[in-house]
Structure formats: C-alpha cells, structure tokens
Amino acid sequence: MELSDLLKPEAIRVNTGCTSKKRLMHDVADLAHAAYGINSGTAFESLLERESLGPTGVGHGVALPHARIAGLDTCVGVFLLLEKPIDFSSVDRQPVDIVFGLFAPEDAGVEHLKALARVSRLLRDPAVCTKLRANQSVVTLYTILTEEEAMKAA
Structure with a gap:
C-alpha cells in the first residue's frame, strides 16, 4: 500500500482557521467531500463515532482520525497541516x-x-514531520508524503 494510492494533491490543505478538535473533524470531512465526493455529514459523524472509542492523536503532534464509510470502494486519505x-x-x-x-x-x-x-509508519519519522512542518505548499507536502515510495522505485 503506497501513499500515492491513498492520497491525491487535491486532498491536502494547509488549514489556517482551525481552533478546536470538533472544527478540525469538520474540516477533515469537508476535505474528504471536496476531494473524493464523500458525504461530509456522514464523514463527520463517522469520525466522531470513531473518536468516541479513543483519541486518534498518536503523539508528537500527529493525529490519524479514521472512519469506515458505507458505499466507499477503496481507502482514501486527506492531509491537513495546521498553522496553529x-x-x-x-x-x-x-x-x-x-x-x-x-x-x-x-x-x-x-x-x-x-x-x-x-500512514502511521511514515508520520512516526521525525525527519518527515519536520519537513512537513516547514512547508506550506500543497505540491511540496504531497511530494514529501510520497517521496519515500518514489525513492524506492528509482
């Protein structure tokens, strides 16, 4: 499973106005809708339901919220880099x-x-997270997230 199979550049956003976990879940759901056509209300509720089982903040400033969605054919991802x-x-x-x-x-x-x-393996790497935090360009963020597999292919 490669990240380029899960994520497309249109599913990446640098988020400037997020101030709470609930607002972040809305933003994740909205981005999933914009990038993949997933119903944002369903995505939001599914994320909250999963989060009620236990937080998906895995440490070191990284969160991996996830949910199962009826009618989805394959796994897809969205990435947000929060300015604050x-x-x-x-x-x-x-x-x-x-x-x-x-x-x-x-x-x-x-x-x-x-x-x-x-995703968890990639974002446990402090060097990758440092690179992500140092960039605001969607194209650059996508490259950082998928560069490991590009290096393996070379």
Missing part, C-alpha cells in the same frame, strides 16, 4: 498540527489496517 496546533487529547498530551484522515469502506478489513499502518 490544537488540543486533540493525544496520548502524549501534546497539541496536534499534522493530521492524516483516513476513510475506508465499511467492510474493509486488512486493507484499512494496512493503510493505517503505512
């Missing part, structure tokens, strides 16, 4: 500024877990 970190109830209690939202088909099993593991 927000409280996300993360495991390390650090505010979040890097957010990768993942949406999977309702009946996805292994595919969803592989996608989540792939």
Whole structure:
C-alpha cells in the first residue's frame, strides 16, 4: 500500500482557521467531500463515532482520525497541516498540527489496517514531520508524503 494510492494533491490543505478538535473533524470531512465526493455529514459523524472509542492523536503532534464509510470502494486519505496546533487529547498530551484522515469502506478489513499502518509508519519519522512542518505548499507536502515510495522505485 503506497501513499500515492491513498492520497491525491487535491486532498491536502494547509488549514489556517482551525481552533478546536470538533472544527478540525469538520474540516477533515469537508476535505474528504471536496476531494473524493464523500458525504461530509456522514464523514463527520463517522469520525466522531470513531473518536468516541479513543483519541486518534498518536503523539508528537500527529493525529490519524479514521472512519469506515458505507458505499466507499477503496481507502482514501486527506492531509491537513495546521498553522496553529490544537488540543486533540493525544496520548502524549501534546497539541496536534499534522493530521492524516483516513476513510475506508465499511467492510474493509486488512486493507484499512494496512493503510493505517503505512500512514502511521511514515508520520512516526521525525525527519518527515519536520519537513512537513516547514512547508506550506500543497505540491511540496504531497511530494514529501510520497517521496519515500518514489525513492524506492528509482
């Protein structure tokens, strides 16, 4: 599972006005709607439902909100870089500024877990997160997120 299979440049945003976790979930859902046509209300409710099971803030300023969506054919992702970190109830209690939202088909099993593991591995790398935080260009952010697989292919 490669990130370029999950994410397209249109699904990346530098978010300037997010001030709360709930607002962030709306922004993730809205971006999923704009990039993939996912119903934003359904996406928002599904994200909140998943979040009620336990926070998806994984530490070091990174959150991986995810949800299963009926009618979706494949896993897709959205990426937001927040200009100002927000409280996300993360495991390390650090505010979040890097957010990768993942949406999977309702009946996805292994595919969803592989996608989540792939994103998690990438965003556990401090060098990658430093590069992401230092850039505001959607094109550059997409390149950073997918460059590891491009290097493997070369």
